Amino acid sequence: MIGKILRRLIFIVIIALFIAIVSLLVSTQITGTNQFEVIRTAVEHVINPKTEGTAKEVKPIEVEYTDNSLLTLQNSATFTLKTKTELKPSENTKYEFFLSQKPNQDNPFYWYVVKVNNIGVGDFNQKIRLEDVNTAAGDINISGSRQAFNLPFGLSEIGDWENFSYTADGDSLLALVDKQNKLPLDYAPKNLVDVNKDLLLYTNSSEPILITTEAGDALRLMAKDAQTQLSKNLVIASGYRSYNDQYKTYASWVRQLGQEEADKVSARPGFSEHQLGTVVDFVDEETGFDLTNDFENGALGRWLIDNAYKYGYVQSYPTNKETETGYLHEAWHWRYVGIENAKQHKESGLTLNQWLNQKRSS
Numbered sequence: 237m238i239g240k241i242l243r244r245l246i247f248i249v250i251i252a253l254f255i256a257i258v259s260l261l262v263s264t265q266i267t268g269t270n271q272f273e274v275i276r277t278a279v280e281h282v283i284n285p286k287t288e289g290t291a292k293e294v295k296p297i298e299v300e301y302t303d304n305s306l307l308t309l310q311n312s313a314t315f316t317l318k319t320k321t322e323l324k325p326s327e328n329t330k331y332e333f334f335l336s337q338k339p340n341q342d343n344p345f346y347w348y349v350v351k352v353n354n355i356g357v358g359d360f361n362q363k364i365r366l367e368d369v370n371t372a373a374g375d376i377n378i379s380g381s382r383q384a385f386n387l388p389f390g391l392s393e394i395g396d397w398e399n400f401s402y403t404a405d406g407d408s409l410l411a412l413v414d415k416q417n418k419l420p421l422d423y424a425p426k427n428l429v430d431v432n433k434d435l436l437l438y439t440n441s442s443e444p445i446l447i448t449t450e451a452g453d454a455l456r457l458m459a460k461d462a463q464t465q466l467s468k469n470l471v472i473a474s475g476y477r478s479y480n481d482q483y484k485t486y487a488s489w490v491r492q493l494g495q496e497e498a499d500k501v502s503a504r505p506g507f508s509e510h511q512l513g514t515v516v517d518f519v520d521e522e523t524g525f526d527l528t529n530d531f532e533n534g535a536l537g538r539w540l541i542d543n544a545y546k547y548g549y550v551q552s553y554p555t556n557k558e559t560e561t562g563y564l565h566e567a568w569h570w571r572y573v574g575i576e577n578a579k580q581h582k583e584s585g586l587t588l589n590q591w592l593n594q595k596r597s598s
């Protein structure tokens with residue numbers, strides 16, 4: 237009789253434990269906080285209540301980041317954060333830290349890209365806890381909003397390429413942006429000028445086309461010399477594109493071609509060189525102002541292949557280099573890297589992304 241009651245009791249205890257564990261797991265999923273960790277800390281505190289009193293003195297952490305509110309179209313948002321010391325990885329699943337570059341002679345900072353996850357449509361505020369590998373700590377607050385955006389049928393989110401790294405310093409002329417290297421959402425170049433209004437160059441877009449002042453000055457000189465030598469005008473069809481503009485551009489390609497084909501001709505958001513503000517797409521009258529590889533069979537296209545490097549411009553997606561660059565040939569797409577870099581790149585015989593990779597690791 238007693239044995240029967242005992243067995244029942246054990247059975248009830250097992251069921252109760254099972255229910256407790258399942259609810260903790262569910263709650264961990266929903267809230268994003270590890271409930272087991274919360275319990276462990278609480279138990280630890282009861283066993284050893286002095287832990288807090290004996291904690292090391294915590295210094296405030298030194299950080300730099302731009303506190304502009306993030307506007308995102310997807311369920312995550314990324315921004316650049318610079319710290320004087322190395323950060324511990326985030327223990328919170330709501331945000332992650334990705335180290336982009338370590339300090340060197342020219343830069344005293346660790347550059348991180350912080351990714352805020354699980355953002356719902358509407359406004360958001362996220363407190364981010366920073367702790368470094370020494371004893372500094374602190375919180376920063378990030379706010380922003382997510383706009384509703386309808387993706388093409390069958391796509392719930394635009395995913396990243398596998399095994400990519402973040403490029404935090406988009407201001408560098410040597411910033412590497414390809415299918416393995418991604419700019420954060422908040423990266424936007426400073427000092428942008430209007431190619432048509434400020435530089436007085438020909439464009440064929442109803443929207444203003446923007447480019448950085450440095451790349452723009454070189455572009456103006458190049459277009460002027462091409463005009464003098466050939467009596468033909470380079471026409472600019474596209475320039476700077478923000479992360480969110482690229483998101484929309486890529487989505488519209490997927491809508492037209494499906495994702496597999498779209499990936500050959502359009503970059504996913506963050507993976508586009510156009511976000512750097514140092515890139516232009518050219519068209520000309522001879523080829524009906526279309527983005528076409530026929531462009532390089534005409535006088536202007538041939539002239540660029542022979543001369544663009546003298547002005548600091550490089551072709552990012554040359555012919556027959558799809559495996560290396562990840563994209564089909566684009567005769568119209570040119571990027572400014574500075575005259576010295578463009579010369580070195582030309583001598584190397586490598587694709588731009590290969591050369592930048594080599595340059596970074598040397």
Ligand SMILES: [Zn+2]
Binds near residue numbers: 474516
């Ligand atoms: Zn382009």
